Amino acid sequence: MRREQTVHLERLHTNMLELPWYIQEYIDTKEDTASPSTLLGYVHEYKHFLQWLMAEGIAPYEKLADIPYSILEQLRRKDVENYIKHLSRRKKINSDKDLIQNQKLSNSTILRSVSALKSLFHYLTTMTEDNEGEAYFYRNVMAKVEIKKDKETINARANRMRAKILHNDDDRKLLEFVATEYEKLVARTKKEAYFKRDKERDLAILSLFLGSGMRVGELADLQLEKINVNERIVTIIRKGGKEDSIWITPSALADLQEYLKIRKKRYKVSDDEQAVFLTLHNGSFKPMSVRAIQNMVDKYTKAFNVRLTPHKLRHTFATNFYNKEKDALQVMMQLGHSSTDTTVLYTQLGNATLKESLERLDE
Known part of the structure; x- marks a missing residue:
């Protein structure tokens, strides 16, 4: 299990204690x-739903754990529709859980909430057994609620995503910007010392995203013993805990090796520490979290005037890789996709492949 997944598992078990026993049973x-990350997301959705029921007076209890399943059995379709309206009007909360931004929840986020509730109600009404061998209850109000997914073709999705990735040689320019220009922006500020300390590490991380296409969780959990310098292969843990080996570009390996040269001394690392990417906290090293890596990527790409996430850097790699090789199977294997369905997207994410094909009809 990846380190991040272990953390999520601990949080999952802690948060479950606040929920009624029948939801704990389902989890x-x-x-x-299911992964701890997925289930932790479910738990957060259930807590929010039960809190809403309490706030609306539908569940007149002081604690979430005290709400009986009879409350769920008696819910009307109008109650669920009102909850979905509540979600559609709810604003995003930042990572510190305290500041509300001016951005509403996306339709996909709302669909995930509804899907989580549908899964719970299906379990309670079909898979459970009481002392008489009957389901806890049979009236499934969530079965009356339709999930209306966004209708979008691959071309439409590609056009939407095209504006959110790096094109041509902008990936190289981003790395050059961090290596030679960013320090000028933070000169004579408190940020300068941190940048100089972490420069090699941050370049290695950005270079690995752009030179391998690995996910942020896979990069955060990368272990020293899983790096094969001679073969230019790193072994990572995919979603679901599956181990996989992928190649990285020569330039990504070069940046990684530059970081490894200074890693032990710069971050005061113990000999037995296997986590590759580290940070210092109160004078002691600790592995970088997924959140820390995401914030680091946001910092540099914002300064580069593009504002990208690690996942968008993954999309950038996949698009560049396909444009070079024109081989969807290679892209699928490198990214760890289980089918070519997702990979087909990258055939249209680059330099307007379909548009160029149509232009050739007039030649």
Whole structure:
């Protein structure tokens, strides 16, 4: 299990204690098949739903754990529709959980909330057994609620995503910007010392995203013993805990090696520490979290005037890789996709492949 998943598992078990026993039972049945991150997301959705029921007077209890499943059994379709309206009007909360931004929840986020509730109600009304061998209850109000997914073709999705990735040689320019220009922006500020300390590390991280296409969680959990310098291969843990080996570009390996030269001394690392990417906190090293890596990428790309996430850097790699090789199977294997369905997207994310094909019809 990846380090981030271990943290999420601990948080999952802590948060579950606030929920009613029948929801805890449902989560327990899913632990062998769903990731801790997914289940933690479910738990947050259920807590928010029960808190809404309490706030609306539908569940007149002081604690979430005291709400019986009879409350869920008695819910009307109008109650659920009102909850979905509540979600559509709810604003995003920042990572510190205290400042509300001026951005509403996306439709996909609302759909995930509804989907989580549908899964819970399906379990309670079909998979459970009481002392008489009957389901806890049979009236499934969530079965009356349709999930209206966004209708979008691959071309439409590609056009939307095209504006959110790096094109041509902008990936190289981003790395050059961090290596030679960013220091000028933070000169004579408190940020300068931190940048100089972390420069090699940050370049290695950006270079690996752009030179391998790995996910942020895979990069955060990268281990020293899993790096094969001679073969230019790193072994990572994919979603679901599956181990996979991928190649990285020569330039990404070069940046990684530059970081490894200074890693032990710069971050005061113990000999047995295997986590590759580290930070210093109160004078002691600790592995970088997914959130820390995301914030680091945001910092540099914002300064570069593009504002990208690690996932968009992954899209950039995949698009560049496909444009070079024109081989969707290679892209699928490198990214760890289970089918070519997702990979097909990258055939249209680059330099307007379909547009160029149509232009050739007039030649």
